[in-house]
Amino acid sequence: MTRYLRLIRLFTGATLAAQLEYRANFLGAILASLAESGVALLGIAVLFGQPGTTEVGGWSFHQALLVVGLFTLTEGFISVFIQPNMSKIAEAVRTGSMDFTLLKPIDAQFNISTRNLNVLRVTDLLIGAGLTIYAASHLSVTPGGVLAAALLYVCALVIVYCIWLALSTTAFWFVKTQNASELFNGVFGAARFPVTAFPVPVRAFLTFVVPVAFITTVPAQALTGSLSPGLVVASPLVAAALFTLTRLFWLRAVGSYTSASS
Amino acid sequence: MTSLWRKARVLFITRFAEMTEYRAEVVIWMLSGTLSLVMMLVWMSQAAAAPGGEIRGYNPSEFATYFLSTWAVGQLMVVWVAWELDMEIRQGTLSPKLLRPMDPMWLHYAAHFAERVVRFPALLALVALFAWVAGARFSTDPAAYLAAFGLALLGFSARFLWEYTIGLLAFWTESSTSFQEVVWLVYAALGGMFAPLAFYPEWVQRVAVWTPFPYMLGLPAQLLAGKATLADAGRGALVLLFWLVAFWVLRLTVWRVGLRKYGAVGA
Numbered sequence: 365m366t367r368y369l370r371l372i373r374l375f376t377g378a379t380l381a382a383q384l385e386y387r388a389n390f391l392g393a394i395l396a397s398l399a400e401s402g403v404a405l406l407g408i409a410v411l412f413g414q415p416g417t418t419e420v421g422g423w424s425f426h427q428a429l430l431v432v433g434l435f436t437l438t439e440g441f442i443s444v445f446i447q448p449n450m451s452k453i454a455e456a457v458r459t460g461s462m463d464f465t466l467l468k469p470i471d472a473q474f475n476i477s478t479r480n481l482n483v484l485r486v487t488d489l490l491i492g493a494g495l496t497i498y499a500a501s502h503l504s505v506t507p508g509g510v511l512a513a514a515l516l517y518v519c520a521l522v523i524v525y526c527i528w529l530a531l532s533t534t535a536f537w538f539v540k541t542q543n544a545s546e547l548f549n550g551v552f553g554a555a556r557f558p559v560t561a562f563p564v565p566v567r568a569f570l571t572f573v574v575p576v577a578f579i580t581t582v583p584a585q586a587l588t589g590s591l592s593p594g595l596v597v598a599s600p601l602v603a604a605a606l607f608t609l610t611r612l613f614w615l616r617a618v619g620s621y622t623s624a625s626s
Numbered sequence: 627m628t629s630l631w632r633k634a635r636v637l638f639i640t641r642f643a644e645m646t647e648y649r650a651e652v653v654i655w656m657l658s659g660t661l662s663l664v665m666m667l668v669w670m671s672q673a674a675a676a677p678g679g680e681i682r683g684y685n686p687s688e689f690a691t692y693f694l695s696t697w698a699v700g701q702l703m704v705v706w707v708a709w710e711l712d713m714e715i716r717q718g719t720l721s722p723k724l725l726r727p728m729d730p731m732w733l734h735y736a737a738h739f740a741e742r743v744v745r746f747p748a749l750l751a752l753v754a755l756f757a758w759v760a761g762a763r764f765s766t767d768p769a770a771y772l773a774a775f776g777l778a779l780l781g782f783s784a785r786f787l788w789e790y791t792i793g794l795l796a797f798w799t800e801s802s803t804s805f806q807e808v809v810w811l812v813y814a815a816l817g818g819m820f821a822p823l824a825f826y827p828e829w830v831q832r833v834a835v836w837t838p839f840p841y842m843l844g845l846p847a848q849l850l851a852g853k854a855t856l857a858d859a860g861r862g863a864l865v866l867l868f869w870l871v872a873f874w875v876l877r878l879t880v881w882r883v884g885l886r887k888y889g890a891v892g893a
């Protein structure tokens with residue numbers, strides 16, 4: 365365990381050193397982060413800007429803002445921790461450099477999941493955290509609610525990681541996986557809004573088919589104290605099930621890997 | 627003239643052959659641009675829950691019509707040239723293209739145009755499917771479709787030129803593609819992708835009418851929904867033409883200045 369923690373520290377140091385060489389890119393990353401959170405904020409601002417509108421899907425403005433904050437935070441998590449790693453899997457399979465990863469005396473899934481970071485997009489994390497805290501400060505929040513929300517949000521991050529890993533693992537059979545993650549990004553865009561803001565059939569799709577509801581709506585509900593007990597249990601169960609399944613899927617993919625030349 | 631026509635034809639045919647290779651991807655790209663569709667679902671359920679079943683005179687079916695129309699028009703408006711220029715300039719693959727007796731811009735323009743032809747049948751099928759599911763009803767006036775199509779063509783050309791200019795910024799900076807994201811946000815907001823323009827605060831509307839954005843996205847969508855007149859379309863076309871000229875001059879200036887800088891790097 366300590367070995368893996370030490371490795372994470374080493375990986376982080378190496379990737380930081382490589383990225384900070386391009387200092388000019390910081391401005392660009394900040395602009396992009398601002399634009400992305402701008403999209404999410406404008407979406408709810410126009411909705412609540414209509415005369416007579418006090419709630420969307422039963423959520424007040426600050427409650428909906430909480431969802432936007434968690435959405436931005438999750439986008440940041442994806443662009444800092446997940447995407448830089450997952451986008452390299454397809455390339456490694458195609459060029460055969462996956463061989464080196466598999467030969468190393470550490471778990472290959474751990475290695476490909478933690479090797480790279482995109483520190484430039486840390487701004488997303490900061491904006492997301494800021495929005496979440498700002499929104500929560502306008503709501504009555506209990507310590508128990510914060511704890512529950514934090515735990516459920518960890519489950520949410522596990523779910524996001526598993527979906528990305530599963531999509532990227534298909535690279536062992538298909539050459540390109542970028543399109544699959546693009547498609548997930550499209551569906552994930554719906555997480556800007558509380559899931560109750562959608563018509564009922566779509567809500568079911570966002571809960572049971574692509575579990576987007578568990579990523580932003582459920583932790584926000586825990587924070588506002590409006591969470592049904594069923595969902596408290598469902599979220600960790602979904603996360604655990606997805607983690608086990610993607611782990612099995614990954615092992616199977618590695619088992620069928622025959623390098624680039626054969 | 628005939629030689630120009632022949633050039634254009636060859637450009638189109640070669641790019642079309644290239645783009646048909648990507649036909650499966652084209653459908654995925656179409657489905658991943660979901661902002662209009664997400665906004666449509668949220669507004670529809672807002673209207674259904676509102677007293678009287680409508681917001682500012684839009685009932686759920688009218689919201690479906692408007693947002694499906696912006697989705698369709700937005701699909702005709704997709705431009706990725708900034709990414710390609712960014713890569714070509716950084717990796718130097720722009721150099722061989724400079725040897726040809728033609729501005730490399732036309733290669734990109736033809737590629738985008740050919741992709742639109744590949745995209746169109748799939749677009750019609752998807753719009754028909756979504757319209758049937760969401761209960762959208764489009765205009766029955768053929769003139770409205772022609773006008774919307776004309777505006778979309780002008781709007782696409784304007785967007786192509788400004789994206790091209792942003793892509794050219796790669797001569798100076800490494801983060802040209804993030805400028806593109808910021809400009810996209812302005813385009814989506816003022817174009818009416820979040821809501822019809824009349825839903826915005828009045829000062830935003832007053833600013834928006836001077837920009838090209840409402841006429842390339844919101845106006846064609848309103849024409850398809852039967853909520854705008856041909857006179858509106860004419861006025862919009864004039865504004866777009868003005869911007870088209872402005873972006874053309876801007877693009878040409880940035881290209882000439884940038885090329886001098888590019889030569890200096892290579893030499």
